[in-house]
Amino acid sequence: MSREARVWLAICLVSGGFLLYRGAFSDAGLGRIYVKPVAARPTIDSEAPGAAAAADEVPQAAREAAAEGAQGNAPGADAGAAANPGGPAAIPAPLVGEGQAWETARRGESGARVSIPRTVGLWLAAFFTLAIFSFLYRDNPCYRFAEAVMVGVSAGYAMVAGFWDALFPKLIARLAPATSQFLTGQREVAPVEWWALIPLALGVLLLLRLAPRGGWLARWPLAFIVGTYAGIRLISFVEADFVAQVRQSIIPLAVFDRNGQFDIWQSLQAVLMIVGLLSALCYFFYSLPHKGLYGRVARVGVWYLMITFGASFAFTVMGRIALLAARLEFLFDDWLWLIDPLSRRGTGG
Amino acid sequence: MKQTIPWLIAALAGGVVIAAFFIPAAQPWQDRAGQWFEVLAGFAFVLGGANLFVMNLRKIAAQGPGWGYAAVTLVSFVVTLGVGLWKVGVAPRDGRTAWQGGYLDEGSALWWLFEYAYNPLVATMFALLAFYVASAAFRAFRLKNTEASLLLATAFIVLLGRTYAGAALTSFVPPEYSALTIPGMTALIMKVVNTAGQRAIMIGIALGVAATSLKVLLGINRSYLGSGD
DSSP states (O other), rough: OOOHHHHHHHHHHHHHHHHHHHHHTTOOOOSOOOOEEEEOOOOOTSSSSTHHHHHHSOOHHHHHHHHHHHHTTTTHHHHHTTTTTTTTTOOOOOOOOSSSEEEEEEEEOOOTTTTTHHHHHHHHHHHHHHHHHGTTTTTOOHHHHHHHHHHHHHHHHHHHHIIIIIIIIIIIHOOOOOHHHHHHHSSSOOOGGGGGGHHHHHHHHGGGEEEEEEEEGGGGHHHHHHHHHHHHHHHHIIIIIIIHHHHHHHSSOOOOOOTTBOOOHHHHHEEEEEEHHHHHHHOOOOOSSSSHHHHHHHHHHHHHHHHEEEEEHHHHHHHHHHHHHHHHHIIIIIIIOOOTTTTTSSOOO | OTHHHHHHHHHHHHHHHHHHOGGGGGGHHHHHHHHHHHHHHHHHHHHHHHHHHHHHHHHHHTTTTHHHHHHHHHHHHHHHHHHHTTTTTTTOOOOOOTSSSSOOOTSHHHHHHIIIIIHHHHHHHHHHHHHHHHHHHHHHHEEESHHHHHHHHHHHHHHHHSSHHHHHTTSOOOGHHHSSSSHHHHHHHHIHHHHHHHHHHHHHHHHHHHHHHHHTTTTTGGGGSOOOO
């Protein structure tokens, strides 16, 4: 082990030891997440006749009982039902026996308790953050592990989102409305839409791309995707970018204020903007050689573009630095509890 | 056959979408095409996921260098997919059953993965770029010519103008000359020069996209169909 590595190891051990000591043996504490049960919101069958009026008539006792049941108190379910005998049967069974909904709470808040899964997640997130940052030193197994997890989780998440946001509502719900009713809680079963068989068939053809034979059939759905996308983009870009930008550029070059006085400053800005736009467009027009007067105009356009790129670069840097600050805040605030800029932990703990 | 039918499908689909813009009666066709497009985009995710699965499985089977990371990717992928599709940990609330809840509801397993794995990993990966952007800028930005000087000076002014330091450095300038302060110069750059430049770029992109789309729909560009057979 080199001298440099030994120094870094010593610094890490001392810092880690201090943080562990601080977290374990002082009141300051160390990365934990508190949760509290979500109070059930008594709901009414909104589609039933007179539901709105019935909602107002639900006894307060029933509401409280339902809320109590939601906090993991099993008898609360019965109490909620019993407190409303003969009523509109409006209060659903509280959240008992089917899992419990929890939400993040502040430390010291009434009813808040430490959540083991979320605390483990917090420490895992801290590990992932440090593992990615470790690449600044050099490529290492921790970084590559975190990178592999990121690829897997990202792909899995994209597939889940694709299924629940696109395939389910646009395909499955149309072909199997009963399933949709079970999964969405809709009251009425919609009729089957046989049109949905066409995208289903195209989708199956798309998957043939992975098959050893018949992969060429995947071109058909691909062509549909490319054609539709080309049509959508053509219209949206021409309408939103080309026409709208041209329209917004047709502005008066001589600007007068409310009193009818010539506003030289605003006029100068308008002229500079139009000159810049036209000269930059000249630079993008390659059908004419950039020589002579036209070349000089195009050169002015390049200056405008360089200033634009400089501003874009600055915004990119600021965005990345903001992200970096957010990650450091996560490490020092959420995980290590060294800082508390938003007073989220308060004094209750 | 293998080239003509796909082109006809592309031309028909794109033509319907464009026609609906000009003919209101064709609007339902456009809506239907949009729905099919979304379904196929969903299938494309499935295709991508299946491809990732197969590729990593092959790597693991071959036991080549780095196969352990392929296994990590595969396990992360399968676990995320499983808990997301089965809505593991989604709690019933507000009168909804667990199956009727959102797949990303707070407290669900997918939410946990999103919150404590996906988010920190992606955010840190992008935050890492702050160092590399700064490093690249330090090496690449030189006052070699007018264009490079303009770019460098603008970046410096805009960066400084969006911080408290920028305002503090030129706080001595009287309010009537506020355009000469660093925040004032930043505002001017953004309002006049940056608007002109961005507008020219957007017009150029729009024309480019329109031309490319037309080439695809007219069958002049069929590169998306691949080559051979």
